[in-house]
Amino acid sequence: MGASGSKKELTAESHPHHLLQDFHDHHIAKKTPTPGFCCTCGAPPPAEKPPIDEFKTLIFALSNAPGCANLKGREAAQLVTEDNVHHLAFMVIERAAATERSEDRTTLATFLDAIDSLQPIPFAISKTSGLVMKAIDHLSEYATCSPTADDVKNRRTLANLGDFAGKLLAKLDHHAAAPFTERLPAMLEKACKDGRLLTVVPLVCNIMQHISSIGIGDDDVLGMLKEIVELPTIRLQLEFDIVRLFKQLDINIETLRTTGRVRSSLGG
Structure with missing residues (x-):
């Protein structure tokens, strides 16, 4: 769905919280489970109300006592189902986007991992x-x-979500994570074309710092980041983010292969 139409009341300058709420309205609130049918009359049973208040209590507890992530995850496992998990997931995402502490996002990932361990x-x-x-x-x-869309709040929120996405994807096996990570080169290409590298590069770097060690889509993404860092007009902040990633991954930039995808996307 484009930025027009039913979302036109929001603008690029909207606060990230409002954009996340809009995301909730379009992807969470309207999502309903497929009903079963009564064995006697054939009518669908009453829809089971998702345990929203219980989910909120669990997320609040994580915010105040991060050391209880495994315990709260085991409690959540008794409540969460494939039909209501999207409600819990949104609350987790909202918290991950808002916190500036990477450790808090690690706690949230541990919480979800504890839920999965009992499924x-x-x-x-x-x-x-x-x-x-x-x-x-x-x-x-x-x-x-x-x-003017590249404001600090939106960039920070996206970088936080990139960090959280990387922490989650690192817990999946290669097959399960690949559909998500294979999108990263296309995200960088689009950012080049739209002039939004300042927004997209930090979130991609944050994802890559967690998943590169499991060998998912490394070559294309890292090669494109090498091309970006070698651009004569690169912003200092982007250079810092990319160089820091290569140092974290202990990668010699000279050994990376480039394909020219960045240059092509920029019209070079």
Whole structure:
């Protein structure tokens, strides 16, 4: 969905909290489980109310006592289902976007991991990963609406979500994480074309610092980051973010292969 239409009341200058609430209204609030049917009359049973208040209590507890992530995850596992997990996931995403502490996002990832540890088929991390990437797309959409869209609050929120997405994806196996990580080169290409590298590069770097060690889509993304850092007009902040990532991953930039995708996206 474009930035016009039903979302036109929001602008690129909207506070990230409002953009996340808009994301909730379009992707969470309207999501309803497929009903079953009564075995006697064939009518659908009453929809089960999701335990929203209980979820809020759990997230609040994590904010005040991060050391209880595993305990609260085990409690949440008794409440969460594949039909209501999107409500919990949004609360987790909202918290991850707002906090400036990477340790808090680690706590949230541990909480979801504890939920999955008690499920016959884990789903909390994979479902939340998908919603995080959709939330990133949703906020990024508004970053292309206006020449002044690259404000500090939106960039910081997207960088926080990138950090959280990376922490979650690192907990998935290669097959489960690949559909999300394979989108990163396209995100960088679009950022080049839209002039939004200042917004997208930090979030991509934050994702890569967590997933590069498991070998998902490294070559293309790291090669593109090398091309970006070598641009003659690169902003100092972007150079700092990329160089810091390479140092964290202990990568010699000279050994990276480039494909010219950045130059092509910039029209070079």
